[in-house]
Every structure is written in C-alpha cells, then in structure tokens.
Amino acid sequence: MTAPYNPSDREKVVAKLPAELRKELKVRAAELGRDIQDAVTEGVEAWRKAKDRQVVDTAGGTSFATYLPAGLYDKLKQDCKARSISYNQGIAQSIRLWLDSNPSPRPRPARVTGARRIIFGNQKGGVGKTSVSAGVAQALAESGHRTLLIDFDPQGHLTKQLGYPMFDIDEASLAKHMLKEAKGELSELLVPIKGGDFEEHLWLLPACKDAFLLDAKLATTKAVRIKETALEKALEPLEQEFDYIIVDCPPSLGYSMDTALYYCRTREGEAPNTSGIVVPVLAEDSSADAYDMLYDQIQDLVEDMGVDIALLGFVVNMYDSRKGFVATSSLDEWHNIGEPPVLAVVPELKDQREAVRVKKPLLVHAPYGDQADVMRTVARRISA
Template sequence: MATPNPSGDREKVVSKLPGWLRRDLKVRAAQLGVDIQDAVSQGIAMWQTTSDVAPVDTAGGVAWSTWLPPGQWAELKETCTSRGMPLVQGLAQAISLWLNTHSAPAPTSYTRRIVVCNQKGGVGKTSLAAGLAGAYAEDPELEVLVAAEAVALQSADGAGLSSEATDLLTTDEAHAGLGLRVLLVDYDPQGHLTKQLGLDLIGIDDPSLAKHMAGTVRTGSIRDMIVTVEDSRFGGRLDILPACNDAFLLDVMIAMDRNRQATLERVLEPLEADYDVIIVDAPPSLGVGMDAGIYYARRRENETPGNSGVLIPVQPEDSSDDAFDLLRRQIESGQVDWRIEVDDLGLVVNLYDSRDGYVVTSSLEAWQQLKEPRVIGVVRRLKEQREAVRARQNLISYAPTSEQAKVIRRIAREIV
C-alpha cells in the first residue's frame, strides 16, 4: 500500500518485514548516520539493477512502513512481478542488499541500559518499568504470548493505523521467554516500584542508592542492597535495587559533586557485568538526579545505536505533550553540555481508553504521527495492572496472558 505525502516529495508505503531484518536495518542505519527511508530507497535502486540476490526468509513478517520517493514503490512491484516473486520478498532482498553493501563498525558489547523517564506523574512509568523487567526475565522454557506489532500499535478500535496495515498481522505470536538477567532500579523517591513488587523500602538511616551516589557510604557494597524477586516465572533472574525515602534529597546530596551527572553511573557500572539489562525507573522531576539518569542512558564509545537509551511513557492527553517537550529539552541540553548521544528507544502511550472521547483519540493519533521518537506500544487502561499492584506482583507473573502483558512483551522485543 502507498499513501502520498501531502508535501509530494515522498509517499508512505506499508508492507511486511521479518522482525530481525527490520532491527538490522534500524541499527545499521543508525550506525552509519543514514535515515532509514534513504537506506531502503538506496537498497531498492541497487536491487533493480541486480539479478542474483539470494532469497530471504520472510517468515514471521510483521507490519512495517516507511517513506519512499514517488513511483519507486510502483516500480518495485512491477519488477517483482516480472521476476515472479512476492513484493515482500523483493523488498526484503533490497534491504538485505543494502545491508550487505554497507558494513557496520565493530561494536563494543555493553549491558543494555534502559531509563524509563517522564517528570509527569501518573503516566504509568513504574508499571512499564516493572513489566519490561518481567518480560525480559521470563523463563526461556516457557512459551509466552506476544502481541502482534500491528496490535501493539493500535487502540481497541483500530485508531492510528490503516486497515491495510492492521490486516497484515493482528494475531498473537508464541515465543520462548527471553531469559535475561535483569536489574530493576527504583530511582524514584516515592518507592512505588519497590512497593508494587512486595518489598520494603530501605530504612532512612541505612545505606541507599542516593547515599552511594553522594559518596557518603564508607563500608559495604551496593550489591548488599539488591533483592531477588522470588517468582518461579523469573527463575532468580530478576533483581531489584529498592528505593529509600532519602532520594527526595538526592538533588541536594549530589549538587556539589564535580561530575554530578556521572554519579548514577559510578554506582551502577560495577554491577553491569552481572546483568544483561538494567532498567531504571527514573524520578518524576527535571532536577540533577534526572540529569544523572540521562547521562547513564547515553551511548558509550562504540556501543551499538539503540542498545541503550531513554524510553518515555506518555498519556493520550495535552498535559502529557507539555511534559514531553520539557523532558526533550532537558535531554537535548544534556547532550550539548556533556557532548554525548542519547538514543530514543521509543514512546509508549499508556493508560489509553478510546471511550474517554475525542481528546484522547486525537492525542493518540498525534503521538503516532511523530517520527522520532516513534510510538512502539499502546497500553490500554485495563484492570489487570491495578490488580497486580494490589497483589504486590509483577503484571507479567500475575496476568501472563492479559492484553497488557502481551503488549509489554512486544515492546520489550522492539528494543531488545
């Protein structure tokens, strides 16, 4: 399917691509500083003049879209017809050809660091962080249900995607659990994450994350504070660093540190060798504590683009839009001041319910129209998450077959 761009210089095309090929394209384009739509256009142009491209396994294709110069999509269709192959195969071959002719620099392996942030309260930041951690830690011996990409990106009434796109793949997929070692860091002084998972806050006089960041802990290790979530679904792979109420004073505690933006990294970096993923539930503020969270999410030397970064939950309402703008300014200011790159892992539109009316549905459409960061999931407002909080359990364990759990697993796989 092709839809003209109002400006006339590009047309939006929708097809299917295997998830692995889409991820390779996204990463390679970022590594080389090339826009994805330009990479695809270049690949199609090369493929048109090449006749010996190896077939590509397109099984498990998911809905995917990009923007191409007018007429290029039609030309691709014609060539596919003349070569006797499906359009999906031709597109996959073109992208593979571009990947094979554009080598990537050798990356350095780093633990994935995901900072879930938004200074606006009530956007579902904590539930998203906990859900992602559970999705990453699930037992690889389990078969789990993952929402199809099209389902993960639309509301219950299909808003935000065309009928052609949603028809491509709208059924759940069965996958093995990811089985990763995960550290979940409760960096929010309110401690909601710690409480949601059935743990106690650290005592106000005891060693804490904030005290370690401030350098006032003279004995013991940050490892002494880590607690394993006891749940057979996670098999000992999910740990949490609980919160302490002293984090309300964090900005004051680290304000005079010469490299205050690096204080969170100084504490967490020694733990990275023990984990595949570290997820930080950031504080709802724009203070120096958030600066430290942004700095921790930065792309390190030779790190694969998109391996780490910020994940931003938002709500489908106008005030969330204002809060997002403020957060983006803080991130952009930090990138300039510290000469770093912080990757956007995506937006998650949380607590969506189309029954709330036009403001909500139109806000969702506005979020989905953003190119960067793009929406990678829409989580509806359903009772299972509230019940999981009441039961003091991770949603992935409390309701593993719920719609929310399936969408969160899709989000996890979008950024893994």
C-alpha cells in the first residue's frame, strides 16, 4: 500500500494549535509548493537551534497532526522540558519560526481568463471521480483559494455525500441555466460548505434531479455549437468570483462530457496546464480501456473545435498492493505512460468511506489521514 511518507523513517505527532496558525501553515506550504510535514520539520530543526523565541498564543487550540523524522519528536519534547514550555507551545513556536523564515511569495498577476477550470472525468464509473474531485477542491480551499465545486453528474453522488439535497425537477438548476430555461442568477444556487480549515473558501453547486435530460436536450438543440459551449456560458458570470472551479463529471461520453471538456480547454492568453482534465483511475485493466475511449473523445473535440485541452494527469485511486500482480503491474503501466503523469496514488483506506457514511467532507472527517494528504498533494501539483 502506498502512503505519502515512509513509516520506517517518520512518526506521527499530534499537537493542539489555534485555527489561524493551522490555516496560515497550510496556505503558506501550498504557496511555496512544500509538504506540510517538511515545513514543520524545518521549523522544529530551526527552533531547536534558536533562542528566546516569542511565545505563541495557543488558546483554543484544536488537534493538528503531522509526521516528523523518527527521533526528532523525542528531541523536541526534551527541548521543551529544558525550556520549561509545553510541547504544544514548542510546536507552535516552530511553525511560527518557519512561517517567519518563509514569507509568502508576491501575488501572481491577475488572470485575464478568470478562474482556473479543472474537470475530473472518466467514462468508467466507480473509479472515485467524486471523492477525488471533492477532496482536491477541499485542499485547494484549505490553501486559501476561493473554490467552487460543481456536481455535474446526474446521479448526484457528490451532493448526497456532502449531505446536501439535490434540486427538484421544478427548481432552477445548472442544467436549466445551460438550456436557458431558468430565471434568476446561477450564483443564487451556490451552497457554502462548512467545516475544517477551508470554511468560507469552498462552495457547492448541487446536482438536480432532471440533469439526466441534459444530454437529450443538447442533442436536439438547433443552436450552433451550444452543445460544446453551454456549460461555459452558464458558468461565465461566476468565474471572476473564484480562483478554481472544479467539476465532477458524469461517467459518460455524451454531450455533457463534451461541454465539460470544452469548458476546461486552454483559452487564449491562458498559460499551458492552467486548466484541464484530471483522470481518476483504478489499478486494473478496465480503467485503461475507459481512458482510451475518453482520450479518443478528447482528440475528436480538439480536432473538431481547433482547441487545446490539457491532460493534467492521472490519480490512481483505491490502490492496495496486497491485491497482487494485477494492481502492481497496472500501477507501473500508469506511471510508464509518462505524459500525462500520475499526480498521486490514493491508498485504499476507510477514511473516505467513513466520510461518505457520515456525510462530511474528507478533510473534516479525517484531516490528517493519508488520503487527505494525497488530496493536498494533487491540489499542490495542479496549482503549481
């Protein structure tokens, strides 16, 4: 089983930190493209050499977990005892020292194209498009990015898993806005997702119960190119309000997928790989067959429309090497493709299933688990 750390070299540590310090650490690590565990390690090592560190207010602290190199945890505790401070204060001072030593980079120039648009798609169902898109959106929001997560699958699994109701057939919805059948503004349908360190940075556009009719209606429309542009035209009013728009696509090769693919194309003036598609897969043959079909659909659209659609990478989901040769050899094949790259491997663990069961976001239910860390890795790689 793959994990984002080597258990023989690192050990898990837990401390209680104030929410603002946790958030600042996660945002700064994301800005600098660093793993949180590496940032904390650097901070602890620097703190052990420093003298007269300023006291950090840790009142109201809540649980924070990370991994330190084996042996460093004990040395930290010994130093805290020698300095007559609590272990929580030692960790807080170490993080504060790292933050002070690693200032935020200068803001990037404003994007002329609005939000970065990342879709998660695969023709095969059951590969984890919903869990991966949701986890990555949470990680982006946790890093300080205003993020919109869209349930574009008629089955509405994303909406249900997060504990929100789908829109009824007679209500306004994304599908109705795409077909110009809705009144009001699309922004009125957005729901803030609460909890965790991403609160006030993450919103959901829920699915609707009539979305299964979208493909048929797009197929029969007589308007030129509305099949490809419908999603973009509906979402355009929202793009300047967000840094990222994440779309959980249906397991389909129909017109809905065409309009999602067109939406994530590289626009004029947009840097390469700023927007594009992430493909969640499993380490088995059927995922490879499904990807071949999706790839053909992408190439057909590229040739037909004269656009560029960036394949940002694969996320190999629910991986467990104990499944034997089929899993390990399939993982090797995904890596051997080279381009697009494998962005991350999500281990087969209970965290995501439990989060779905209790209808909570993964980064709220198990914020310091291996799966949550992998979601942060994917977010960091696609936002680089």
